[in-house]
Amino acid sequence: MSPKALNSSASVADLRVSLGDLKLKNPIMTASGTFGYGQEFVPYMNIHRLGAVVVKGISLFPRSGNPPPRIVETPCGMLNAIGLENVGVERFISEKIPALQAINVPVVVNILGDTVQEYSEITKRLADVEGIAAIEVNISCPNVKKGGVAFGSVPKMAEAVTKAVKENISVPVFVKLSPNVTDITEIGRAVEDGGADAVSLINTLIGMAIDHRTRRPVLANVFGGLSGPAIKPVAIRMVNLVAQAVSIPVIGIGGIETTEDVIEFLLAGATAVQLGTANFVNPRASEEAVEGLTQYVIDEKLLSVRELIGGLVLS
Numbered sequence: 001m002s003p004k005a006l007n008s009s010a011s012v013a014d015l016r017v018s019l020g021d022l023k024l025k026n027p028i029m030t031a032s033g034t035f036g037y038g039q040e041f042v043p044y045m046n047i048h049r050l051g052a053v054v055v056k057g058i059s060l061f062p063r064s065g066n067p068p069p070r071i072v073e074t075p076c077g078m079l080n081a082i083g084l085e086n087v088g089v090e091r092f093i094s095e096k097i098p099a100l101q102a103i104n105v106p107v108v109v110n111i112l113g114d115t116v117q118e119y120s121e122i123t124k125r126l127a128d129v130e131g132i133a134a135i136e137v138n139i140s141c142p143n144v145k146k147g148g149v150a151f152g153s154v155p156k157m158a159e160a161v162t163k164a165v166k167e168n169i170s171v172p173v174f175v176k177l178s179p180n181v182t183d184i185t186e187i188g189r190a191v192e193d194g195g196a197d198a199v200s201l202i203n204t205l206i207g208m209a210i211d212h213r214t215r216r217p218v219l220a221n222v223f224g225g226l227s228g229p230a231i232k233p234v235a236i237r238m239v240n241l242v243a244q245a246v247s248i249p250v251i252g253i254g255g256i257e258t259t260e261d262v263i264e265f266l267l268a269g270a271t272a273v274q275l276g277t278a279n280f281v282n283p284r285a286s287e288e289a290v291e292g293l294t295q296y297v298i299d300e301k302l303l304s305v306r307e308l309i310g311g312l313v314l315s
């Protein structure tokens with residue numbers, strides 16, 4: 001499409017969506033851990049065209065992550081065991097936020113912790129910081145005080161973390177659900193009860209890769225999180241189930257690479273989406289999805305992109 005055609009179409013297509021009190025100009029976001037701190041992608045694309053950017057998960061103290069190898073390519077996807085490496089909340093505030101503010105795109109800060117107290121502490125540190133549009137809470141982390149059971153796999157713990165974050169900050173709070181549970185709708189309802197303004201799903205599916213030549217696990221951590229197109233059908237089903245189970249907006253994540261993928265997630269019930277692994281293949285994937293969705297809304301003569309949300313036809 002010529003830039004001229006795109007400009008004229010962008011002015012007539014209504015792509016706006018709302019996630020709680022957060023109003024986005026379009027539903028395309030980037031997924032945490034796959035887009036660095038945002039700044040890294042500036043040379044490759046027009047970040048300000050995205051609905052929002054979700055940054056790498058931030059913890060109370062810096063983390064160096066797991067030893068290498070930490071990533072392996074798998075059929076239609078990748079397995080990672082980065083181990084939530086990040087600069088910690090203090091350096092994030094002093095170094096990363098100012099750079100992001102210069103870009104003029106809503107910034108969603110993904111947070112993680114080992115205890116409920118830690119989630120509260122990080123949130124308190126972020127509460128007075130300018131330039132944060134929303135918080136996304138990663139609950140796929142092990143609760144060290146409860147024997148390492150992930151917060152995201154026990155409804156009461158998921159609700160407690162949500163409450164702890166909500167109590168300490170005024171911007172909208174999204175809670176990111178793990179697919180590694182028996183019933184994801186139960187966790188979705190629990191975080192809604194805890195006050196979440198939206199749920200994002202899915203995080204990675206736990207997997208393992210073995211090198212048949214060495215007879216050893218490929219990842220130093222043995223297990224890793226599977227992402228990319230391989231998980232898309234699992235993610236769409238879970239988005240569809242959770243969208244019917246809760247009344248807050250759902251942010252769809254999992255294997256999204258193209259405009260068609262975005263449309264499918266919206267039809268399944270997502271209000272917005274995040275592109276993750278796709279950024280490693282094509283750093284412009286999310287911007288191209290904005291362009292593609294704009295054109296689709298025009299071509300289909302939709303009054304707004306919101307007409308697609310939950311528009312799945314079952315009969």
Ligand SMILES: Cc1cc2nc3c(=O)[nH]c(=O)nc-3n(C[C@H](O)[C@H](O)[C@H](O)COP(=O)(O)O)c2cc1C
Pocket residue numbers: 031032033034056057058080082084110138176202203204226227228229231253254255256274275276277278
């Ligand atoms: C290398 C890598 C690092 C990730 N780091 C985080 C993280 O820090 N916090 C988080 O909530 N999700 C993290 N994720 C999960 C993604 O945000 C996303 O939920 C998942 O990859 C599924 O989407 P995709 O198939 O589009 O990649 C990470 C994923 C990858 C591949």
